[in-house]
Amino acid sequence: EVQLVESGGGLVQPGRSLRLSCAASGFTFDDYAMHWVRQAPGKGLEWVSGISWNSGSIGYADSVKGRFTISRDNAKNSLYLQMNSLRAEDTALYYCAKSPGGSSGWYFDYWGQGTLVTVSS
Amino acid sequence: DIQMTQSPSSLSASVGDRVTITCRASQGISNYLAWYQQKPGKVPKLLIYAASTLQSGVPSRFSGSGSGTDFTLTISSLQPEDVATYYCQKYNSALTFGGGTKVEIK
Numbered sequence: 001e002v003q004l005v006e007s008g009g010g011l012v013q014p015g016r017s018l019r020l021s022c023a024a025s026g027f028t029f030d031d032y033a034m035h036w037v038r039q040a041p042g043k044g045l046e047w048v049s050g051i052s053w054n055s056g057s058i059g060y061a062d063s064v065k066g067r068f069t070i071s072r073d074n075a076k077n078s079l080y081l082q083m084n085s086l087r088a089e090d091t092a093l094y095y096c097a098k099s100p101g102g103s104s105g106w107y108f109d110y111w112g113q114g115t116l117v118t119v120s121s
Numbered sequence: 122d123i124q125m126t127q128s129p130s131s132l133s134a135s136v137g138d139r140v141t142i143t144c145r146a147s148q149g150i151s152n153y154l155a156w157y158q159q160k161p162g163k164v165p166k167l168l169i170y171a172a173s174t175l176q177s178g179v180p181s182r183f184s185g186s187g188s189g190t191d192f193t194l195t196i197s198s199l200q201p202e203d204v205a206t207y208y209c210q211k212y213n214s215a216l217t218f219g220g221g222t223k224v225e226i227k
Contacts, residue, residue, distance in 0.1 A: 035216070037165075044206075044208065044218060044219075044220050044221045045157075045159075045165065045208055045210075045218045045221075046218065047210075047215075047216040047217065047218065050216065059215075059216075095164070095165075100170075105212055105213070105214065105216070106212055107155035107167065107170050107210060107212050108155075108157075108165075108167060108210075109167050109170075109176070111164045111165055111166075112164070113164060114164065
């Protein structure tokens with residue numbers, strides 16, 4: 001059974017940093033691209049960032065480019081999102097999501113339960 | 122950037138009704154379109170990919186069609202458990218979601 005478990009969310013002040021993690025199990029992690037998708041309270045879904053199976057292809061939404069960094073550790077079956085210079089508008093539930101293929105341009109066939117990030121002073 | 126516009130933003134229908142949701146791309150995206158269902162308080166669930174391919178385990182009352190710029194998600198006979206918000210997503214280059222369509226029971 002595919003499982004994606006996010007962690008690392010919390011309350012953080014504007015301008016500070018936070019690192020999210022996603023622990024994956026139930027599939028061969030290093031065969032698939034992985035993504036972060038967020039959902040602000042009461043709002044729709046927004047793709048944040050994606051990384052291919054071998055970290056060779058990485059993409060970011062314009063809203064986070066230059067502030068967020070995605071990475072993965074295939075030996076640890078883990079995905080990460082380093083979030084710097086956080087803003088109030090980054091407040092959201094952050095989902096880890098798996099793609100059905102190895103490259104980053106795909107849809108999402110499995111989702112984690114999400115970790116909540118609140119940016120507020 | 123290619124924009125994805127869903128309509129309507131919300132709808133109310135009776136149990137057993139046929140429901141159609143539309144997603145329009147501002148430029149052609151071939152069939153690189155997926156549909157998701159998000160029930161209240163739950164995680165999004167993949168329903169359809171490649172515009173018309175049903176994900177394993179999804180009830181056959183759900184179907185998708187379209188290519189290029191215009192796509193539809195159809196629920197052939199609305200059930201109470203279909204109350205949810207539905208999102209389209211393009212994936213031919215930048216990954217972009219539509220704004221969502223909230224489906225309620227009348």
